[in-house]
Amino acid sequence: MLAYAIRRLLISVPLLLGILCISFVMLKLAPGEPTIIQQDLEARASGAQRETLRQLYGLDKPIYVQFGRWLWRVVRLDFGRSYMPDGRLVMDKIRERIPITLGLNVLELLIIIVAAVPLGILSATRQYSLFDKGMTLFVFVGFATPDFWLALLLMILFGVQLGWLPISGLRSLNFEYLSFWAQVWDVLSHLILPVLVAAFGGLAYLSRLMRGSLLEVIRQDYIRTARAKGLRERDVIHKHAVRNAVIPVVTLLGLMVPGLLGGSVFIETVFSIPGMGQLFVQSAFSRDEPVLMALIVIGASLSLLGNILADISYGLVDPRIRVSGGGAR
């Protein structure tokens, strides 16, 4: 198993290099260069000053030297300074936002798993029942619902009409003056809508996978054997079928990472949550290249990691994969 994990990690190294390469090419192919943006701010900049700026950013060197330098810095997680007037280190900007995005995504995943698995089991065991048909409808609608729109609807219902929940940010303005428990409730109430909305799409997807997986397992010979032994249907499903059906579903969670990161962009923008997704949109608006590059490199690396974890966990439960050495695809 360890050998498989190591081999899986090794074949990811070229992929990671490729990710870095594409990111860099994107940065370089884009029209204009950072010195021009800074000139927009200072129209009187002379040719000599421009040259100084080019040298400062190393833009006067040949492209492979620039790539080499960039790569070396990226490996040490040094993404330089933001182009914003605050000129802060990119990693500092990102570091303070990681816990927020990570926390939201973990909560979201927990809700997805806790809800999707039972929902999938229910629709698979009652295939073609009214409940199953309802779930199928929910899945189709779930796939077609833009999460930012769902967010707006819930904000109108629970925030504006009913006034039960706050609709933006992570804390109320009077947060400092609240008692401890009131503070806890304050943060929680700010989290309810974002986490629910974020979990919606993934929930539809995962419950569908769970349903399919269980339906497949139920057709296996060992389930027929269990029934033939005279086990109660409840035991057949819960002790034999579900345990086998849930494994491939859980291993697929790793493949959901790119989607989760993309989802964070919308959720954090709609609910004004200061996480990495919001930073991405802000940086895209202001064309803050160092921050954009850092986020895309980190995002793609996280996706790669999710992929590897999915493959390895799949290899753990299915020995055939380990032996043939193929990916989970």
Next chain:
Amino acid sequence: MNRRRFRESVFWRQFRRNQLGLVGGTVVLVLGLAAVLAPLIAPYDPAAYNVKQILLPPGLAHWFGTDQIGRDVFSRMLYGARISMAVGFVSVGIAVVVGTLIGTVAAFYGGRVDELLMRFVDLMLNFPRLFLLLTLIALLRPSIWVIMAVIGFTGWMGLARLVRGEILSLKEREFVQSARALGARDRRIMFRHILPNALVPVLVSATLGVAGAILAESGLSFLGLGVQPPTPSWGNILIDGKANIEIAWWLSVFPGMAILITVLAYNLLGEGLRDALDPRLHQ
């Protein structure tokens, strides 16, 4: 194909049975017509503002209400449909061309070329797509052409895999081998026998792709990095919806509903086509 032959074809007989697919197809047609005929149907000029009629709730004069500078939301949504359809079709067109090309080349040449191209596909799939879209748009500045190109060029990977797999399996089928035995040349086999058959699943995938592209466009426009106001798009009307969320629910509800219905319709149509075109499901 003439009309009679089409009515009697296996495809149509199968597709007709799928009620959800028919509903999806009908909605797609109606929406397409509405988009094309928008200038004739729209009760108001989508850009005409009227400061005396701002934020009117839905009523007889303005079916979907008016926005914060008094423009008719229904008319703006009709013109928004044109944007959505245009972005959907053009970007999927780009994705189909790129994906088919790369998939075909990989399957046809095999070996190292195949290995290289498929690793490139893996690579592209590892970027969270939205991050890639936002970065490219930020670097290129948003406009409708950039949106179409960027959605197309980040959405071809699944199609490339699909085409490659399809060609590899078709290559081994009897009708291709018999064509080869009859002495047909490579190019003829490729274009006459293999590609036409490989394009059937591509059609299904493209239909579903239109749904994805419309969702992507509306999302980008909602973030403010897609179609730029004053050009109306379902996504950027929702920006106004968010800005006026406490007073004007109609600015949020209707455009989102339009996105949901359109995406759902394309998905149902795609699934219906898949079922009708896949002979394995008919038994």
